[in-house]
Each structure stands twice: as structure tokens, then as C-alpha cells.
Amino acid sequence: MQNPKYYGKYQIEVPEIPGLFTQVRRLDQVAATVKDAAATLNVKVNGVKVTPKLSEQDELMLQRMLDAKSAAIKTQQEASMLMRETVRILRNQGLTVRDVVELTGVTPQRISSLKA
Numbered sequence: 001m002q003n004p005k006y007y008g009k010y011q012i013e014v015p016e017i018p019g020l021f022t023q024v025r026r027l028d029q030v031a032a033t034v035k036d037a038a039a040t041l042n043v044k045v046n047g048v049k050v051t052p053k054l055s056e057q058d059e060l061m062l063q064r065m066l067d068a069k070s071a072a073i074k075t076q077q078e079a080s081m082l083m084r085e086t087v088r089i090l091r092n093q094g095l096t097v098r099d100v101v102e103l104t105g106v107t108p109q110r111i112s113s114l115k116a
Helices: 026-042 056-092 097-104 109-112
Strands: 008-011 020-026
Touching: 008 026, 020 026, 056 097, 056 109, 097 109
Parallel strands: none
Antiparallel strands: 008 020
């Protein structure tokens, strides 16, 4: 039996290159390892698309996380746009930076930077 630290955590199969099987410990190592393994078979590889096989439960969890992340980014972008617009309107109506700070809960420095 080999030392466990040398076992790959991920087994790699490339259907387009018969006979290419290898292992890696991390997903970020797949592309380089596939290119090296392909070179031993005299096959040139231009690009590698990694498609891990996850359990259905893990796939669902991953998709939920990606959906939530996407929604959070969209919400943050909307909040930023609303903050800029709110600060602009309030400052143009004559409110001081300190007044806008009190209304929005944002630091004076941030208010000043959004004013432009």
C-alpha cells in the first residue's frame, strides 16, 4: 500500500483521450496534471474544463449557495446605487454631511466620497 499522502483525492478521467487516467489532491491541479498526462500519450491539450461529480445532495447545496451568492451581489449593487442616489439627493437639498450620516448610518468619509 502506498503512503496515503500520495493518493489523489480526485480521480481524473478524460473521455476524449482514451487511456488517460490520473489523480490530483486539489481541483486547481487538474488542468496541469491532465496536460502532463496527455503529453505522455503524445496528445496536446489546449484547454481543460473541470466538471466534478458531486453527490445529488452536494450538487443541490452548491447550487443553493451559488444562487444565494448571486442574489447577494445583486442586492449589494442595488443598495450601492440607492445609497449614491440618496446621498446625492439629500446633499443637493442642502442637508449637511452630518445630517446625511444620521439618516443613513454611513460614515462621514463615505458620504463625502459619494457626494460627487
